[in-house]
Each structure stands twice: as structure tokens, then as C-alpha cells.
Amino acid sequence: MRLIASDIDGTILGHDGKISDRTIKAFQACREAGVELVFVTGRPPRWLFPLQEQLGHSGIVICSNGAVVWDLHTGTALSSSALDVPSVLEARRIIKSLRPDALFAVETLTGFQLEPGFIENGTSELLSEFTPAPLAETLAADDAVVKFLAVTRNGTPDAFLAEVQPAVAHLVSTTHSAPRTALLEMSVPGINKAVTLAQYAESLGIDAADVVAFGDMPNDIEMLRWAGHGYAMASGHPDAITAAGQQAPHFDDDGVAQILEAKLTEQRV
Template identity: 35%
Template sequence: MSSASPLLVATDLDGTIVRSDRTISARTVAAFERIEKAGAQFVLVTGRPPRLMGPIAEAFGHRGTAICSNGALSYDMHTEEVVAEHGIAVPTLTEVAALLRAAVPGIGLAVEYAKELAGDARYEAGDWDSDTTVIRPDDAVLFGRPAPKLVGRHPELTADELVELAHPAVGHLVTVYHSNGERLVEAVAQGVSKAFALAELAARHGVAASETVAFGDMPNDLPMMAWAGTSYGMANAHPAVLSDVDHVIGGHDEDGVAAVIEELFPQD
């Protein structure tokens, strides 16, 4: 990366620019306005599905495109519509569900669509879904259409432990990861990741990886940060992130990303 300001800024949301109280500070919003004023672009790259993007879109004035569901969905924040989708195909989804249930006894499975959440009888909704009605169809319906993201929650095992069990069982069929959801493992289609979707977006706009910077805090951010020319990990990040990024910056509750953007895009 040269000393010139980047042409594209990519950032994770939760644990990166979204604070512990689930808000985005006025300083952060103002920092991202600097990017657009400089003629560069920013993209929000998150594990969240579009149904949880309303407050984020509002905070940023319904501008730009967000990469959601860990790269499986692209979401226009102005129209609030999905503009691209890379789902897990039905035969693969059915096979992965069976293998996960065998490898991780007691796991509950759900499919996270753009606007709804459907789960089996064992699936326990998390804090993010407290206002969401979980649809409870039978397996034929639950796994009967392509899934942007498959999630599994266990009553006891941690997210790291779930990935350790799930990856050997289904990693040849889907991309397995976690984004720090409590006792939650996640999967998207094979080859799909934050890096995959970000590279697609950058190519459409003629931006190279070397002209991109990326911010994140969780292992699912690592492919995106490895692709970008310069990577920044939050002080509150997962140990795997802290050991792998180019720079460690202030935490999400300290507006660490905003502080870096203010340096990258100084005002006259």
C-alpha cells in the first residue's frame, strides 16, 4: 500500500465499528463520510443477514452496498434489497445437515435467509433473534431450498469447539467458520467468504487488492483482511486475528476504526 489514501475501505460491523451497546458512534459515521468526500468507496462486510441491517443502513444514511451473511448476500442499503446471492445448493445442504448432526450430537440447525430465520426443533435462537419469530418447518422444507447461510447452535460447546468438530465433517462441502456467536457455528457455500464477495465488488469498480484496506475482529474476517493490501485488527479481536493482521488498533468501544480513517483521509 502506498502512502496515498486507499480507494476502497472494507469493514466488519459487530466488534469492529459496532460498539458493545450495539450502536455506531457519530465519530465513526463522520469518519466514513470522509471516505466518500475523497472519492473513495466503503463497503460494510458482515456476517449479519439483511434483516438485521436496518439500524446500520439508517446510521449511514442508506448509502452504499453491504456484503452480508459472510459473503453469501449483497445488499443495497438504499433500496434495502438483495442484489446478489450465493447459496448452498439443496443436495449439499441436506448432506451437510446430516453430517453435522452426526458429528455434533445435540446441535440445533437453522437456515438464515435474507428476511427470515427457519430452524429445527433443537435450534435455540440467540440474542440477535429476540425480536424474530423462528419458523419451525420439517426437514424437507427446512433444507428444501438454497440456503445463504446454515447455522448451528449447541447447548454447551463454544464456537471454537464447534468449528473444530464441524470443519473435518463438512469442510469439504461448505465453508465453516464462526463470528463469535455464542455456541454458534456457521457455514456458507464452498468458496464463499468475505474475501470472495469483496474481491467481486472491487473488480466491478476496478479497484485492486493493493488499493484496499480492511478492518475486522473475528476469524471469519481473516480471508478478507488477507486479500486486502493492508489489514487492521481491533484490540478486542480474537487471538487468531491479532496474530495475523498488519496493524492492531484501538478497540470497537474506542472508535479504533474511525481513528485510522481520520489518518488515512485527512481533512484540508
């Protein structure tokens, strides 16, 4: 074990916004043992504060499902893969033709743009600073869109993904990470957590065989397959569990911490 790559939400971070003490101690022990640590998340850079505040992490985070490599220490993007605006608007048109009730938003390197109604009931503490408006009016030609989002209040995330993914595959790569909300996350074709993680590991001279990865949702599937030791949370999505082939115990039982503790013990023997 030379590199740990961990998803955040549902893997180490609960709905209460907390990382357990046991998980924090397990990561600290890995650092002290000389193991590299990178977090690989669908979150944008502005939502990484739990890593800094609770874990004291100041290193690299792969954000937006692989579209951005962010340096927490300097607060800058080391690399990014952005969708062009025409592709975003065309994908929006196609999805709207399939699901007229769909609403959209985009994550850019400089901020967030959302359409009216994208946030249910029009409220969200994390998004309250942004003013809703049609994307066709707010998107500028030079906006670097690192994640395109589509939401519908009808149906399941899996059904929405199955319907939309083949229709827009020529324009965007599509996945989801929301357990209950039918929210799709789209990025540059060919970009996912695994692709960017593999590049990062290679830059450190670390092979996939020496990577331990943790995740819980469909946006983690490629990463869990790529890593030499991919663990899906027992509390995770069935497709992630199938892809990983190995399970970490349930999130509520500090599954990531349990696996890391066992692996550190093995390395010391």
C-alpha cells in the first residue's frame, strides 16, 4: 500500500458533515507510515473544507469526478478538463427533449451557475450566494465548465442515468453519485476519477497494484476497478460493490478505517 485514494461523501463523510474520530486516526496513521493520500471526489474545490478542518489535509484533491486536480495548499488548480459551451447547451437540449421537467446547472473553474428551480424549494445554504438564471443567458463562451448537472424530481437516479447516458454519450461522460435524488453529473468524454487518479499515481511512480481505493457510488466505479485494491462500502450502490469486487464494512461501522487499520498491521508484520 503506497497510495490511498478515497471518495468523500458516503465513504468517509456522513450526512452530518462529520468524519469519525476513528477514520481521522486511521488516515493520520497512514500518513505517519509514509503512505501517500489523495481524495477523489465529485465535489468542487470550494466544498473541500471538511478535509482541511477535520483531517488537516493540505495536499492534492482530485475534484469534479476527475475534471480538476486541486492543490489545497496553494488553493489553485494544477490541471483541468473543461467542456465547451456548445456541447453543454446541446446536451441540455437533448436531455430536455427526453425529460421536459429537467433543470440544469454548471460548475466552472470560477463559480457555479444554476437555472431557476434547480435547487428544490429554492434554498440551499451552500448555493445561496448564486443567483438562478437560464444557462443560455449566463454561460460565456470562455467559461471552463468542469461539471454539467441535470436534475429531475421524477424517478430514480439509475433510471435517469439509463435514459440520458446513451443519448448524450457523444458530447459528455455521464454518471451519478446521489443516493436518492435523480441528479446526473457530466464531464468531458473519457474523463472520470480513474483516468485522473491513474495520471496522478504515475506522476508519483506508483503502480495501480499499490493503490487502495474507497468509494460508494457509480461515479466511483472506474476508480474501484482500476485500483489494485478497490473497496466499495457495504452501504454503497450495488453497481459500485459489483465493480470493486471487495467490500469495506458499512459506513456506519467506520468501514474505511477498519480496512486501513488492517492493512497497516499487515505492512508492519
